[in-house]
Amino acid sequence: MLEIQDLSKRYGNVVALDGATFTVRPGRLVGFLGPNGAGKTTTMRCIFGLARPDRGTVHWNGKPIDREARLRFGYMPEQRGLYPRMKVGEQLSYFAQQHGLSAGAAKAATARWLEGLGLTDRIGSKLEALSHGNQQRVQLGAALVHDPELLVLDEPFSGLDPLGIATMSGILRERAAAGVAVVFSSHQLDLVEDLCEDVAIISRGRIAAAGSIDDLRAASSRRHLEVEVEGSNAEWLDGRSDLTVVERRGDLVKLLVASDVDLPGMLAAASAAGPVRRFAFQPPTLSELFMEVVQ
């Protein structure tokens, strides 16, 4: 289990992290969300010792992370990069060996992962000869080739076409199912909601919300209420100042209400205006939750 505890880091006058705390459990896929500059990349760099926190700790399986532990981690940084003139196969084999695999095991793992990524025929090509999409695949391969126990990916979906997104999602799901702790950052919240059970939302260097998406949605103090009353032109709302109207279109209104709102009362008010065609009471979506907590 990856435990990030009270992580703080300043760069000059800029506060990058301000007491960030969250955990990633084995077999779970955690979406690490936050606006640009909230501290996602710095957190990831702290996991790999690429940035030294001013305060706080990062533990793996109960122990502070050292070089030995990092050998069992896989990392895909936001700024992609491999050796442009090195052959794809030799490149993956090199990274596998740097993670402690023997030469033979590295070669076997390289062949296996290139097959999985559909790049077997490019094993002898120089990286720079590959298309952008295929270079991204090799980059993922470099993070995966040693079968890490923890996988950290910074914006793995950025720049991918829909096909690439599907491949990446499949691989991340499959790794989590194999017991790997996976954490990745992304701005594509619908994708995260679809893919992850857990999220950690960081804002201004602090974790604003963390846990399972369902729990976070349920725990939100706000609900979305959609009401459609036929022929009413939503006039039944007029004069009610206690409701936040998100959208009003013809007979349909979308409202933001407290989770303990008087639902029977609302329904009665709507029914009085005409026949109710729709009455939907829902917790916020991940995107809505995100907007709530980072503001």
Next chain:
Amino acid sequence: MSRRRAIWLVARRELLERGRSRAFLFSVILSVGIIVAGLFLPGLIGGSSGAQRLGIVGSAPASVTDGLTATAKLANLTVQTEPVPDLATGEARLKDGSLAALLVVPPDGSLPTYVVKSRGNELLQQVVASSFSTPPQIQFRELEPADPNRDTSFLFANVGVILLFISIFTFGTWVLTGVVEEKQSRVVEVVLSTIEPRDLLVGKVLGIGVLGLVQLVVMVGVGLTAGVLGGRFSLPPTTGPALGLLVLWFILGYALYSTALGVLGALASRMEEASNASSPVSFIAMGAYFFSLIVALNDPGGTAARVASFIPPVSPMVVPLRAALGAIEPWEMVLSALVTVAAIWALFVVGGRVYSGAVLQTGGRIRLRDAWRASGQ
């Protein structure tokens, strides 16, 4: 996995990737070409073109001067004769090099003497000798009978410095560009997620250094073989130790310069900034090179050369040069090597921290002070 294995993997990658590259092949061919050209071009130029000035003291018979011109033409040699008032003037002009040879014809009709500064152009001597009706009625005299190995020592010292400079700087620059390439391609962040920054720098310096050593050995091997087979020189008995010193000082000089260049490379973010970042070291290297070739070569036992032997950036070129000329005490050599090793260590401690602080930062040139601080955080 041990740090040693990580370093070894980095070194092996550099060795394989660069050793197979065209750049390395070209570098070896070019450097061998420079050595061979350096050995033979001066001989070729001196032998075929440029007039040889022959001074004549006394009056040579007309048959001799006429015959001289004719034979010289046959030998494809241009000889200019000029009268010289007396022997003392002639010898002075031999010493300052304005005459290639002096022919002294005594008025009493005794044997003429052919005088040179030291054994040089055999062809001219033959031409002069054969222009007399019944050779070899001529005496031969050398003003400064040279140590038979003196020219060879001089040549070795000269070529040695050039070899060291080429090798140290070529491969030091490879370390520089290697560091910048890793930054520019951003691969360094992936690499450093498992390797300590210092280990990456050490591995890179080692791997590229092996290539430098290979090129040096090829250059020296080809140069010596060609020199001996081409009759340019014969190997003096000191050849073995001299080569040992060459290799030792390549290792020391390369370690010093490549570490410095690697550290400065980390301060650049793109290749365009690399030469700018490395200019202080390039400047020092050029200074050391010209100092060795101009000052130390002329006066290898002088104060300047002796002091320079203990200045780490200069000693890798000055010490082997002085050693080749036999103008250095053993204790000086040992002390100088120790000083250089200490400097390499100090540079590695200080530079390693700068490198660690700078190598992950991007966006323009990074200031030395910022890199130092970033690493301390």
